[in-house]
Amino acid sequence: MVHPNDTRAGDTVILVGGCGGLSRRYGEVVAERGLALRHFETRVPSGARHALGRVAAVFVVVGMVSHALRDRVKDLALQARGWCTSARPRSLRSAPPSATSRLGAARRDAGLRCDSAGTVPVTAHTGPAATVTKAVVAHWVAAGASRDDPTRERVEVGRTRRAPCHPAPMVRRLLTGSWLAVVALLAALGSTAGLAACAGTGPPGADAGPADAASSDSASNGSSDTGARDATAEASSDGGLTAPTRLIATAGDATVSLRWNPTTAGTTYRVYRSTASGTLGAMIATSATEQHVDTTVANATTYWYTVTAVRDGAEGPASTQVPATPKAPLPPALTGLTAVAGDASVALAWTPMAGATYNVQRSLSATTPGTLVGASAVERYTDATAANGTTYWYTVSAVVGGSEGPVSAPPVSATPRAARLGKIIFYAGSHSGDFANDASLTGANGIARADSLCMKSSHVRPGTTFKALLVDGVHRDAVALVDWVLQPDTKYYQTNGLTLIAQTSASAVFDVEFSNLTNPISPGTSFAWTGIGSNQWAAGNHCNGWSTSATSVKGHMGVLGRVTAQAIGVTTTSQCGLSQGVFCVEQ
Numbered sequence: 001m002v003h004p005n006d007t008r009a010g011d012t013v014i015l016v017g018g019c020g021g022l023s024r025r026y027g028e029v030v031a032e033r034g035l036a037l038r039h040f041e042t043r044v045p046s047g048a049r050h051a052l053g054r055v056a057a058v059f060v061v062v063g064m065v066s067h068a069l070r071d072r073v074k075d076l077a078l079q080a081r082g083w084c085t086s087a088r089p090r091s092l093r094s095a096p097p098s099a100t101s102r103l104g105a106a107r108r109d110a111g112l113r114c115d116s117a118g119t120v121p122v123t124a125h126t127g128p129a130a131t132v133t134k135a136v137v138a139h140w141v142a143a144g145a146s147r148d149d150p151t152r153e154r155v156e157v158g159r160t161r162r163a164p165c166h167p168a169p170m171v172r173r174l175l176t177g178s179w180l181a182v183v184a185l186l187a188a189l190g191s192t193a194g195l196a197a198c199a200g201t202g203p204p205g206a207d208a209g210p211a212d213a214a215s216s217d218s219a220s221n222g223s224s225d226t227g228a229r230d231a232t233a234e235a236s237s238d239g240g241l242t243a244p245t246r247l248i249a250t251a252g253d254a255t256v257s258l259r260w261n262p263t264t265a266g267t268t269y270r271v272y273r274s275t276a277s278g279t280l281g282a283m284i285a286t287s288a289t290e291q292h293v294d295t296t297v298a299n300a301t302t303y304w305y306t307v308t309a310v311r312d313g314a315e316g317p318a319s320t321q322v323p324a325t326p327k328a329p330l331p332p333a334l335t336g337l338t339a340v341a342g343d344a345s346v347a348l349a350w351t352p353m354a355g356a357t358y359n360v361q362r363s364l365s366a367t368t369p370g371t372l373v374g375a376s377a378v379e380r381y382t383d384a385t386a387a388n389g390t391t392y393w394y395t396v397s398a399v400v401g402g403s404e405g406p407v408s409a410p411p412v413s414a415t416p417r418a419a420r421l422g423k424i425i426f427y428a429g430s431h432s433g434d435f436a437n438d439a440s441l442t443g444a445n446g447i448a449r450a451d452s453l454c455m456k457s458s459h460v461r462p463g464t465t466f467k468a469l470l471v472d473g474v475h476r477d478a479v480a481l482v483d484w485v486l487q488p489d490t491k492y493y494q495t496n497g498l499t500l501i502a503q504t505s506a507s508a509v510f511d512v513e514f515s516n517l518t519n520p521i522s523p524g525t526s527f528a529w530t531g532i533g534s535n536q537w538a539a540g541n542h543c544n545g546w547s548t549s550a551t552s553v554k555g556h557m558g559v560l561g562r563v564t565a566q567a568i569g570v571t572t573t574s575q576c577g578l579s580q581g582v583f584c585v586e587q
Contacts, residue, residue, distance in 0.1 A: 244319040256326055273303055329400075330406075347380070361373060388416050423587075426522065432549040437547065467483075469584070473539030488506050494519065517564075533556050541556050551578075
């Protein structure tokens with residue numbers, strides 16, 4: 001850079017980054033010196049280099065430009081990588097001798113030859129060569145310049161990180177002094193305000209001293225307005241802006257509504273979004289008001305939002321980061337739930353719901369809320385953690401778009417049991433023996449109604465049928481095989497399906513006349529109505545066809561826990577009307 005009275009002064013000043021407001025501020029000062037201003041806000045258009053002519057200075061506001069734009073301008077203005085000067089620039093007269101000698105050594109190492117005008121052709125691109133007047137300095141404070149790069153020599157104006165400062169006095173001072181031809185003003189990440197380099201506090205015409213080398217070592221990761229930024233640090237010329245306060249994010253169905261308190265009048269706002277706490281993320285929108293609705297989110301995903309204020313191209317500090325997780329409306333309760341018990345398992349099924357996944361809950365009581373036992377992407381689930389002999393109660397809920405609906409009602413129950421080795425006989429009680437007149441049972445006679453009593457038991461698995469081990473000599477008879485309940489040559493087991501009672505003979509009865517049962521029909525000491533009055537299973541006393549509870553009438557009954565003929569009756573009777581159980585046989 002030369003004094004404006006010097007006829008060799010460059011004719012163009014380049015401003016990189018910022019917005020339209022900066023063009024006016026810089027333009028006023030540049031025009032005072034008879035120079036032209038070229039402002040590249042977001043990119044350098046093709047062919048720009050041929051229209052630049054001689055470059056007097058380059059100002060880069062890295063906090064507002066991308067790395068790509070910064071590097072493009074660097075290629076345009078700093079390809080010479082050295083210095084040509086016929087006299088030491090006035091700005092270096094107060095610099096230590098070591099700094100001056102390093103500048104000269106760098107120029108010699110670069111093998112540059114200066115022309116009579118003290119300029120260096122820039123010839124990296126084909127076509128007419130732009131020239132840089134007086135000196136060329138690759139002066140980049142940001143990370144990227146290697147330690148052994150001679151272009152990394154730092155000769156700055158004032159001190160870095162001084163903020164805030166208006167650009168006009170700084171530009172006026174730079175253009176008044178005989179400064180190096182190219183000055184890169186890079187914002188270091190972490191500054192809260194101001195440009196990376198500002199003029200001192202002296203009068204506009206005063207020379208500024210050499211830069212503080214330690215402060216200019218800070219690295220900068222410049223970012224574009226639409227790129228990702230680090231939430232922990234970013235320096236920019238904030239012009240005294242403050243961070244927006246009371247940022248509130250309200251999640252909806254695939255939307256997040258944001259609102260915040262206003263800052264300084266005349267500002268606009270930038271909205272940033274990230275999927276990780278502590279990371280600013282990408283700018284997703286700008287707003288002229290203190291609100292924004294983000295409709296580009298997915299349900300069930302947590303997003304983190306931050307807002308900054310912007311005025312005249314300067315961006316202020318970030319607001320406090322707030323999270324939001326959009327969710328779909330609650331789905332309705334599921335219907336059609338069924339439960340089928342197996343061996344240490346329960347198979348569940350229900351009516352499907354479009355777009356839903358499902359949560360399965362299990363409880364040990366019909367009135368106690370269940371706990372999550374599993375999840376399914378389809379309308380069925382098998383609980384393989386159930387224990388045999390335990391009754392469980394199940395409910396299911398639908399999940400749509402991250403929202404879980406209410407559980408199904410009422411809960412359904414199931415009691416898993418071990419696999420059976422054959423057909424079973426279980427004991428059900430108790431009853432007076434007057435089955436025919438019991439209104440809670442169904443059937444045309446006492447025998448049929450006793451069968452309906454068996455079918456009410458929890459031992460009955462879906463798809464199975466049980467009938468009462470009961471005779472009356474008319475509607476059911478073991479000798480004549482009238483509607484008889486036992487099959488010939490068949491093994492029968494106790495309720496667990498594993499303990500053998502006995503195997504029937506070819507006549508379809510247990511041969512208690514000549515041998516005992518292997519195990520009792522049912523353990524215990526109670527009694528069960530049978531109506532069997534002989535070892536040959538002929539009908540005996542049966543409470544008048546199981547149609548009376550008169551105590552003057554008797555009925556034969558078997559004894560639990562016995563393996564002799566007493567297990568089926570034969571010698572044991574009871575007054576009708578007394579409560580006894582009944583044996584139920586799987587068909």
